[in-house]
Amino acid sequence: MLRRALRAASASPRLRELIMAAPQTRAIVDSYVAGETAEDAVRVARALRGAGLLVTLDYLGEDTKDPDQAAAVTDEYVQLLGKLGAEGLTHGGAAEVSVKPTAVGLFLGTGIAAGNIARICAAAEQAGTTVTLDAEEHEAIEPTLRIAAELRADHRHLGHVVQACLRRSEADCRALAAGGLRVRLCKGAYSEPESVAFTARREVDLSYVRCLRVLMNGPGYPMVATHDPRLIEVTGSLGVLTARAAGSFEYQMLYGIRPAEQRRLANTGAQVRVYVPYGGDWYAYLVRRLAERPRNLAFFLRSLGSKS
Ligand code: FDA
Numbered sequence: 001m002l003r004r005a006l007r008a009a010s011a012s013p014r015l016r017e018l019i020m021a022a023p024q025t026r027a028i029v030d031s032y033v034a035g036e037t038a039e040d041a042v043r044v045a046r047a048l049r050g051a052g053l054l055v056t057l058d059y060l061g062e063d064t065k066d067p068d069q070a071a072a073v074t075d076e077y078v079q080l081l082g083k084l085g086a087e088g089l090t091h092g093g094a095a096e097v098s099v100k101p102t103a104v105g106l107f108l109g110t111g112i113a114a115g116n117i118a119r120i121c122a123a124a125e126q127a128g129t130t131v132t133l134d135a136e137e138h139e140a141i142e143p144t145l146r147i148a149a150e151l152r153a154d155h156r157h158l159g160h161v162v163q164a165c166l167r168r169s170e171a172d173c174r175a176l177a178a179g180g181l182r183v184r185l186c187k188g189a190y191s192e193p194e195s196v197a198f199t200a201r202r203e204v205d206l207s208y209v210r211c212l213r214v215l216m217n218g219p220g221y222p223m224v225a226t227h228d229p230r231l232i233e234v235t236g237s238l239g240v241l242t243a244r245a246a247g248s249f250e251y252q253m254l255y256g257i258r259p260a261e262q263r264r265l266a267n268t269g270a271q272v273r274v275y276v277p278y279g280g281d282w283y284a285y286l287v288r289r290l291a292e293r294p295r296n297l298a299f300f301l302r303s304l305g306s307k308s
Contacts, residue, residue: 060279070105085127132159163188164208177218
């Protein structure tokens with residue numbers, strides 16, 4: 001219940017204003033977000049690379065309502081990729097970018113979003129790296145799949161995300177695994193109706209394992225995005241069972257969440273990529289992270305209450 005209410009709150013403009021204006025929010029934001037600027041993002045990417053971790057960078061923002069804003073988000077990614085490339089961080093795909101289709105205009109028309117994503121893909125290729133399209137609300141899934149299928153003719157390393165919470169996802173994994181693509185599997189961070197999604201945690205976890213089996217047995221490149229210790233263990237076992245080389249799949253975790261586990265896995269020789277968000281528009285991202293962990297929410301509410 002709490003999780004669902006919080007996830008719904010991520011779309012509330014009034015709550016957004018209140019929380020973004022509270023000075024006490026900053027310390028919590030800093031634990032999940034690299035900073036406001038591309039320079040902050042590059043600095044954090046450099047440090048993570050130094051620790052032997054791979055990186056994917058996300059310029060925060062979603063559901064862009066205006067074509068100029070969608071173009072500005074695209075420009076930001078192009079410039080970021082230039083900066084990462086100039087520092088040698090993109091070599092071999094070590095640092096790549098994650099893009100939310102709605103941030104580059106998905107709901108303004110698929111033509112606008114496709115053009116912007118193509119521009120980001122071209123900049124990524126020039127820098128020697130890749131792009132992954134994040135998965136958003138279920139209404140965005142079909143148009144995102146269509147755009148990705150279209151763009152892969154020219155940008156074959158374009159990665160896709162599947163959310164295990166959606167009832168359609170096992171079938172999506174079969175289709176995407178058959179294509180041998182880069183596919184990130186996550187549980188799903190959005191509040192979705194029963195008609196399209198599993199809402200009980202156990203059902204989501206079981207769906208995750210079914211999807212994981214499909215991806216690990218397929219010819220593609222699975223990107224296993226979770227902090228869940230049981231799922232990390234299942235992935236390791238499936239890696240052995242399917243005789244996958246360590247370089248043929250990767251673990252992914254969010255910046256600031258289970259950093260010791262990120263380093264532990266990397267020290268075993270596994271590939272571990274950290275998803276690093278940056279930018280001023282951190283509200284929806286923060287609320288989704290708080291919804292995942294009620295303990296963090298209690299801490300957050302206490303810190304808001306302490307000075308107000
Ligand atoms: P779960 O939430 O069950 O957490 C398992 C354990 O991880 C917890 O018990 C706790 O120890 C730790 N943990 C989890 N969240 C924490 C937190 N906020 N603070 C502290 N500890 C925490 N979603 C989406 O809809 N579209 C997308 O494109 C992506 N992309 C994406 C990329 C990457 C790299 C990751 C890791 C995740 C995403 N997600 C996502 C988010 C994902 O769907 C999901 O909401 C979160 O990863 C939390 O789910 P877990 O699998 O970690 O399990």
